[in-house]
Amino acid sequence: MALTQDTIARLAEHLETCELQARDTPKITDEHPDMDWDDAYAVQDAILARKLARGARVVGLKAGLTSHAKMKQMGVDTPVFGFLVDGFSVPEGGTVQTRELIHPKVEPEIAFVLKHALKGPGCHIGAVLAATDFVLPxxxxxxxxxxxxxxxLKSVVADNTSASRFVVGGRALRPEGVDLRTVGIVLEKNGQPVALGAGAAVLGHPAAAIAMLANHLGRRGQEIPAGSLILSGGVTEAVAVAAGDHVCLRVQGMGSVSLRFA
Ligand code: 0L1
Ligand code: MG
Structure with a gap:
């Protein structure tokens, strides 16, 4: 690691304060060009520790930048992983307060809920599907x-992969009840389709993103616990939203889930 524990703690405080006060900042690698991957995940871990110390609860995990559309949009080439805490969760059809955010965008995703823990190395799509209780939009x-x-990418990892809010809903399906490669999705903003895609846009199969997460955690001596909710990554480019917008994701055979921005 290139950064001291003090620097990691300072960067975590800085990024979390930006999150909580809806303030933006230049990327942290401008000041710390030597930061390595372990430093980046250590800053993310320190942000999580700050939230847990205030009583937050981890409710899930996320993979990000798992589709070529997203990688191209952001000019990067590797998936990244982050955490979801209870304060990020929005009820189905609920409202997100844009004054709490800086410049929100929405991503259409397939969420997995596990019935068994998953641990890498060597985790693959088959193991993910066998461990999955259900999938939902x-x-x-x-x-x-x-x-x-x-x-x-290192700045993004430190910033918990831009995680902010999420909603899941629609119809939960057993993984054997749907072909996640060919399942079609339509993201609507204010009643108009703004992004279209199919599950295979996520690394060929959304379960591949979950396997990558398990392998990533395995290298750190961790696992994805049973019961976890995991967002597998945006199927399409992210779409900017503002106060007054209504966003609805329709997934073939899995119903729809929506959010409002105030
Ligand atoms: O677009 C971004 O802010 C990069 C972080 C990963 C976002 C995601 O795909 O969930
Ligand atoms: Mg995402």
Missing amino acids: GIEVIDSRYRDFKFD
């Missing part, structure tokens, strides 16, 4: 703390 609201969403 989800919308992730991302809100990078970096000015104008300008960042590199």
